[in-house]
Amino acid sequence: xxxxxxxxxxxxxxxxxxxxxxxxxxxxxxxxxxxxxxxxxxxxxxxxxxxxxxxxxxxxxxxxxxxxxxxxxxxxxxxxxxxxxxxxxxxxxxxxxxxxxxxxxxxxxxxxxxxxxxxxxxxxxxxxxxxxxxxxxxxxxxxxxxxxxxxxxxxxxxxxxxxxxxxxxxxxxxxxxxxxxxxxxxxxxxxxxxxxxxxxxxxxxxxxxxxxxxxxxxxxxxxxxxxxxxxxxxxxxxxxxxxxxxxxxxxxxxxxxxxxxxxxxxxxxxxxxxxxxxxxxxxx
Ligand code: AMP
Numbered sequence: 597x598x599x600x601x602x603x604x605x606x607x608x609x610x611x612x613x614x615x616x617x618x619x620x621x622x623x624x625x626x627x628x629x630x631x632x633x634x635x636x637x638x639x640x641x642x643x644x645x646x647x648x649x650x651x652x653x654x655x656x657x658x659x660x661x662x663x664x665x666x667x668x669x670x671x672x673x674x675x676x677x678x679x680x681x682x683x684x685x686x687x688x689x690x691x692x693x694x695x696x697x698x699x700x701x702x703x704x705x706x707x708x709x710x711x712x713x714x715x716x717x718x719x720x721x722x723x724x725x726x727x728x729x730x731x732x733x734x735x736x737x738x739x740x741x742x743x744x745x746x747x748x749x750x751x752x753x754x755x756x757x758x759x760x761x762x763x764x765x766x767x768x769x770x771x772x773x774x775x776x777x778x779x780x781x782x783x784x785x786x787x788x789x790x791x792x793x794x795x796x797x798x799x800x801x802x803x804x805x806x807x808x809x810x811x812x813x814x815x816x817x818x819x820x821x822x823x824x825x826x827x828x829x830x831x832x833x834x835x836x837x838x839x840x841x842x843x844x845x846x847x848x849x850x851x852x853x854x855x856x857x858x859x860x861x862x863x864x865x866x867x868x869x870x871x872x873x874x875x876x877x878x879x880x
Pocket of ligand 1: 626632633635746772780781782
């Protein structure tokens, strides 16, 4: 497995791979890897010839009072995991490499960046859209893989590549969960044992919403109400939002006529957990 540290070196490698006719798959991450990340690496390996994973904790997507400084990091462990998954190249740039002195250019996906998580994390999706654009320019992938875990991020990136005519196919992979249903996240290690024990309530509430929807309930208000009741059974949790929105536009819906994203953000102590489910998708 090759480790690449600078955007210039990465571009050179990508150019060589492209000239040699390889299709490049790309998995952007912030490290502290888990099975969710590795599922993206495996998806990339199935569909492309060479897989590049990036490890970069992007300062631009953290707010001033967020967890940038304490975000978990373990580069050696990440490298071991990527090597076991047979990732071909790791791109691990520095902050200066990604944001050269005097950087003044940012990317915004207006509208899509403002609701859901964007409401309490202003600037977050601007940071995400900017870094993903830069990473795409460094890695020059044919296909990039993202997790449905971050559903709003996936919608923002789909729109970004469409609007800016970026020639990268976007594949969104299913959420990987712990055996008790908690969506895997690098931030789960922040949870205390009692918070960890209650955290699967997010998934439970979403599964109940799915059962109601499958039983014929199409009112977003009724589904959200039931979700709120279930989340209230976890006394350590504090709901930031429960929203039911159009899967693509992220506009709120009142009746679930088209595929809808049911998205949650819940605090356990200082740890903010997100989860979601899509209802009304064909074949589900
Ligand atoms: P992060 O390192 O948190 O920025 O995540 C990197 C990529 O992994 C993003 O596309 C996430 O959506 C994806 N990801 C994170 N957790 C999961 C999960 N539990 N299942 C599937 N994908 C995930």
